[in-house]
Amino acid sequence: MTTKLKVTVWGENVHEQKIPAVRAIYPLGMHECIASALRQDETLNVRTATLQEPQHGLSHEVLEDTDVLTWWGHCAHSQVEDAVVDRVHKRVLEGMGLLVLHSAHYSKIFKRLMGTTCSLTWREAGEKERLWVCNPGHPIVRGLGPYFEIPHEEMYGEPFAIPEPEETLLISWFEGGEVFRSGCCYRRGNGKIFYFRPGHETYPTYHQREVQTILRNAVHWLAPQGRWIDSCPNIPSDKAPEKITSSAAHHSSPGQADKS
Amino acid sequence: MTTKLKVTVWGENVHEQKIPAVRAIYPLGMHECIASALRQDETLNVRTATLQEPQHGLSHEVLEDTDVLTWWGHCAHSQVEDAVVDRVHKRVLEGMGLLVLHSAHYSKIFKRLMGTTCSLTWREAGEKERLWVCNPGHPIVRGLGPYFEIPHEEMYGEPFAIPEPEETLLISWFEGGEVFRSGCCYRRGNGKIFYFRPGHETYPTYHQREVQTILRNAVHWLAPQGRWIDSCPNIPSDKAPEKITSSAAHHSSPGQADKS
């Protein structure tokens, strides 16, 4: 009876095709592993889309029918068409939730929404990562303890060149000595965004229970709250809430060209 | 002895050339009026740059030599070259201050830094605007009282589609009944950004004392605090702060292609 939340899981789907070690871990692709984790929650209606599909599987119709989009990309960010990025951007500002995963810190859509470089330090040594919860009552960490560990992961370290998060929810401790803000909450326009660090393609991270719990929780937290169709409306003088007599130095304003 | 703060005042400089009514108010261009207001402060070293110059007057050398950039544009946002926007963006993230004026809410650089549409409602009726100070102790409003008025201005109204400001410093009351967040503080990367609403080209706003006070104060507040040259460095295992033995499933990682 209740309407299900519509989730589209987007995957770059390149490493899985090219690198046997990655395919061994994610035989159906990383996106299918993520989608499968989400499908354990029966209140979610989950589909997938990949880079290789026409319009990367993110047509106007698909995005209109998506409440929350998850995004994993790494080696092919530059192959994502700007027109698709424009469309996703617009939908986030209208209210669609966006879950940004791991190396998608460098995706076009995340950089566009943040307005910064989103760079970081990194090392691929398969070291241990321990993620600490900064707000144990937050719905995204429901069901988790004070921390959880991932046995082998790529390291991402500070400085992470993002705008200050509205909530820093998770911080990672790495065996090699670094730290990282691994769970970052944002609102842009009417949409929510959550960046979640783990998920290097050569480790079975998305098979791990705690990671899957966060994916499911995050999708619910990212659910749209309403819809804001943004525009830049002119309010003529006779429609002003208060009566005014226009004293404008009227000219055929070229300045408004870029607004309409 | 003290090094002066280097300010570059950027002006679109189109209305002044095309519209006699605008030229009558700003015979040397709006940018020269703004520059002149800043030059009243002897600790500032002020130059101007306009759309019409090669590279819009914002070469690599000029930007390297700029501590704070002010930006006014309205009808020709789309004519600003992306390469110049890239360069300004990079410098802001490194620490250069950016003062965004009036209709530059729709400039490429502001939209890129904000990640949102930056739209608003508007009306050109020459109505009265009253700007209220939300934090009387803030350096940007030093020398002002609880509010000041501009006799005739274009109206900008909420919703203003920006990320939540780090500080909402000024809120406007309009005669026609609207309100607007007219002074908004942000940090992105290592740079500060201040959006200041007033300044429609058909009114003598930048000649007004209180407006000029805010321009000067804002430039000082926007002064760089330091410099952060951002990159995305790999930290090899033998350079990790803690001794680790790499257990990475090594492969010639195509994923790093986009990082180097």
Next chain:
Amino acid sequence: MTTKLKVTVWGENVHEQKIPAVRAIYPLGMHECIASALRQDETLNVRTATLQEPQHGLSHEVLEDTDVLTWWGHCAHSQVEDAVVDRVHKRVLEGMGLLVLHSAHYSKIFKRLMGTTCSLTWREAGEKERLWVCNPGHPIVRGLGPYFEIPHEEMYGEPFAIPEPEETLLISWFEGGEVFRSGCCYRRGNGKIFYFRPGHETYPTYHQREVQTILRNAVHWLAPQGRWIDSCPNIPSDKAPEKITSSAAHHSSPGQADKS
């Protein structure tokens, strides 16, 4: 089947008893008018509590059984017992939502949660107030248009001495010329807080449709997301996630006295 959200409406209930003009508008007390507005939503389970009851009606048991607390007070803030304020404070940090109404900007609980004076400017002239929505997609303003008006209200003006809101959702325009941040969102601990400006006792504000819509929407937005029982636990060396050998210069630490 679904559990209803438990709301406790707290009212100071003093003006209603003393001033006939107030009693004429709110014959059962302001709290009953607010409660009645909330009861129109059948998913809410609403009770009231007032200053005059033992423990002001906010015993440990009542607060444990409360998901969202609404608070209206004006002339008797100082009569609220500190022990009750402590208890409400603790519950907010655990996750209980708090809706702070009008003159409760000066309540003990709001000042304690904000850490600032929460002062403002004010005038009682029965002037018109127009509230503008800054984020039309936000669930608290669902069902409203771009703005709504209250024909007669007390004026509150900037500067409003609060920490920067996490979201400034509503801004008021007053007939007499002032502006005010009238809808302010905060999180503290695991609880959400919403400050909503209107509601002077001598006007029928809480009878107005749009105001009632916001009250209902706000209560839902304020619903607890989870529970965080805060403490300050010692983690002994042998319980550290990583093996360490304590090299502590042990002394019977008096410093910990205040922690346990």
Next chain:
Amino acid sequence: MTTKLKVTVWGENVHEQKIPAVRAIYPLGMHECIASALRQDETLNVRTATLQEPQHGLSHEVLEDTDVLTWWGHCAHSQVEDAVVDRVHKRVLEGMGLLVLHSAHYSKIFKRLMGTTCSLTWREAGEKERLWVCNPGHPIVRGLGPYFEIPHEEMYGEPFAIPEPEETLLISWFEGGEVFRSGCCYRRGNGKIFYFRPGHETYPTYHQREVQTILRNAVHWLAPQGRWIDSCPNIPSDKAPEKITSSAAHHSSPGQADKS
């Protein structure tokens, strides 16, 4: 010629008197070590004050003459008189900077300014702490590299029960496996606040070069920007910016009692 910044270093000064191991490290008291580090900067005018002095050394006159106050306390928070806390609180809101050190996370003044419990997890095992810089261009970390280490420190771990910092500037990695937000920036009223984690009394932390650099940098960042004497002024109808005719339902308003 330039006016020096006036700094008051407040110390609890209890452990130093009672525990020989602490006195061995800080023979003149921790406050004198901190003051001495600040005095290396000739633009600072530094005095000290301690719990044992009348009014804890923080009379009205001293606070009026203080631009930045540093606060270290641990075992005697409850002995700090509320009247002194009120006075410090008022001065911070007016613009005085506050540097909150280590165990002062539990001081009355920090808890009052934050509005939360400010609790955390902790362990005293003399383990290694490594502090990472999240924004390398920030003036508080000027002169430091990407990170620095303290060989032996008490551990503080997340969750740290504070409002979301306006900037999380430093994050600690602990040998025992925890992480902590160790450098947190806030503004309250017109004052700035910086929380800096390190400084357990049984280790020579405040003798360390990098820590002293941060203390000096922080004091400069905390310098007052202006002064805001807060009040709650009534604006009578005939002083309203816009002409209004009061339609107030006048009554001798008891509600204003708490405002005047």
